[in-house]
Amino acid sequence: MRRPFTRSLTGALALTAAVAVLPLAASGPAAADGVVIGGQTVKVTDSPWAVAVASRDRFGGMRAGQFCGGVVVAPTKVVTAAHCLGRDVLGVPLDEVRDLKVVAGRGELRGTGGREIAVRRTWVNPSYEPLSNSGDLAVLTLSAALPEEYVIRLAPADGGLTDPGTAATVYGWGDTTGGGAYASSLRSAKVRVLSDEACTRAYPGNVDGTYLPATMLCAGDPEGGHDACQGDSGGPLVARGRLIGLVSWGSGCGQAESPGVYTRISALARALEGQL
Template identity: 70%
Template sequence: MRRPTVRALRGALALTAAATVVPLAAPVPAAADSVVIGGTPVSVENHPYAVALSSRTRFGGTRAGQFCGGAVVAPTKVVTAAHCLSKEVLGANGVRDLKVIAGRSQLRSGKGQEVVVRDTWVNPGYSPVTNAGDLAVLTLASALPESYVIGLAGPGDAAYAPGTAAAVFGWGDTSGRGSYAASLRSAPVQVLSDGACERAYPGNSEGEYLGATMLCAGDLRGGHDACQGDSGGPLVAHGRLIGLVSWGSGCGQAESPGVYTRISAFVAPSRNAAPL
């Protein structure tokens, strides 16, 4: 059986020349150097809410330090996966150069802007064991344009209905075998029912789907999915943010859909204390 993969940075750690950086054991979350499986290149100009998290001191400059994705939900607020800020990803001492790269499709280009992260909030209910509540909020030192902001799909939004067409965005692994790209990509997926997700992840070695804070989406035939390095990246349906890349079993595997943080669990009047 394949072990569940929390989709965080593995490839960027391997790429950096810093001897003090220890590569994460595979499999891990979908955080840093991956590209969406079965996707195609897209322009960030059409999807300005899609941003990259960067730390050159931790991950080197080959891909501008990119290790996770995120989504702009207010001019000074970006949401991402909680596991992107874990010690496993950023190291025991964290990083001092955490930035958000916005307005840039090609990581190695000089377009867009790199904004310093002033503060971070990690959901206190996040469980690194089950991946439940996998959400964090970054506060930026300077504001991004209002046009970058994407709306949030709250409880009861039709965008969560099973069968809804959605798209996932990221700079992660395109093949599941370490084929990393430097350009933003997007893949079409379909929102799946809680029942389908519970059957895929019933709580065995594949992982456990917990619908209260998780959302499932993918292609049951395989071929379209997020992968390593896409963690924290946006899942969008009906023009609204419905999820963030969190974890899954393999990448693009049939009957093993991607699991996302359910945004509606953190939108008022939710009992969660996320500042959204």
Template identity: 65%
Template sequence: MMRPTVRAMIGTLALIAATAALPLIGSSRAFADGVVIGGKPVGVKDSPWVVALASKERFGSGRSGQFCGGAVVSRKAVVTAAHCLSRQVLGVDRNEVRDLTVVAGRGDLSSSGGSEVGVSRTWVNPDYDEVTNAGDVAVLTLERSLPADSVISLAVAGDSAYRAGTAASVYGWGDTTGSGAYASSLRAAAVHVLDDAVCENAYPGSVDGTYSKAAMVCAGESRGGRDACQGDSGGPLVAQGRLVGLVSWGSGCGEPGMPGVYTRIAAVADLVTRQR
């Protein structure tokens, strides 16, 4: 069965989260030999702008309570996917989550390294469309500043990093197989930015969503095998040293002909800048 379109851990079963990681609502066979899907371990010191969104209250203490990813875009702001803060994912309204935290500088979520920073304010794009998945972006304002070298720059309109064929990397702690095997250590998968026509053909409009090149960017490998998966939502897609996308949605994990779809940062950069 195809997994859900979004790539976050789902929190509607949060009552059992205190003792175990939440299961997938749905899953599919993944064509993978590693993690993220087809990825490898990476050091958090080499990618300090990658952070985990966490709530131990909603998702248990294992893996630091991680349920989504994010990227540091200013010393006191993290950008993530809007759907990560939805009731579908959290199981409650986001304002009812009392311990929403950003975990920074901690590559191994089973450790106590790095820091856990509280969130003082959440902003979710009011134009986020849950049907098409367009505008899937949110900004978290932190209670205290992160180091300046944690900040990654945003891609803007016309950025060369969006050219088809550009090498990119997607980061996260999500499902490593497509079957609910969540990583404890940060992983990255090498992918390529794909021509918009690839995703337009794959996702012309269905219950999964509708690909829009104005709002989204397509990345993966034509043969499959490298992709984001459940638990990676909101995590960064980075090309040429810039944040070009956020893990948003897709069908399956790493399947041929079904590449990952990411929020196009250039399309929401002005919105993000106003909030950070």
């Protein structure tokens, strides 16, 4: 089986650091209106837990080096997707990235507000399986603490926040069209959590990927047009003020029959406990 399309940027072209990088994949048309996929610009002050994971050394300075999203879950802890820290994305082994940072409190990546904080330590979920993207979770430990009000609470396993039909919002700085038009301002899009049955029908184990409900959930728009896309990986999926998922993978962007797949936070709560 081919590996599903992750939603990070690739560092393969980052050796020419002043040039914007290309998406890993943008297969098929995307119904989009120019914000995330089918969303809107949001104020970072309203969602301070949404942060950019960045490296100018690998991805250039045009958008502060952003290549993935992240979420503040403790003053010195940010969760992101495990695949964001892999060589396929970074272009080099993680230990060769000299300036891995988190950009917090800055909605406009080309601006100067907020803070850029170096990552002191990384942890990748030992159960992460790169081929399927099961358990797609990593934790970044920051070299300085963020304010407590930046922290978002995790969704409990029994809170009903991942029930089918639940309204949720995905955030990121990624591709806004499915064709490589990357946002410089933080965006959000409204989606709904879909049933495991619907997600399995979309990704039954063919070339588009395999949906594994034990560690994944999916969300989208039955009509298409609202979704995360390349560059959004590791960013938050939020329902009723709680973090329920991290952008992980999908087939294309904004397509009705190919919803976005997210790391299911409640399924990995135990693994996270030892890192927070």
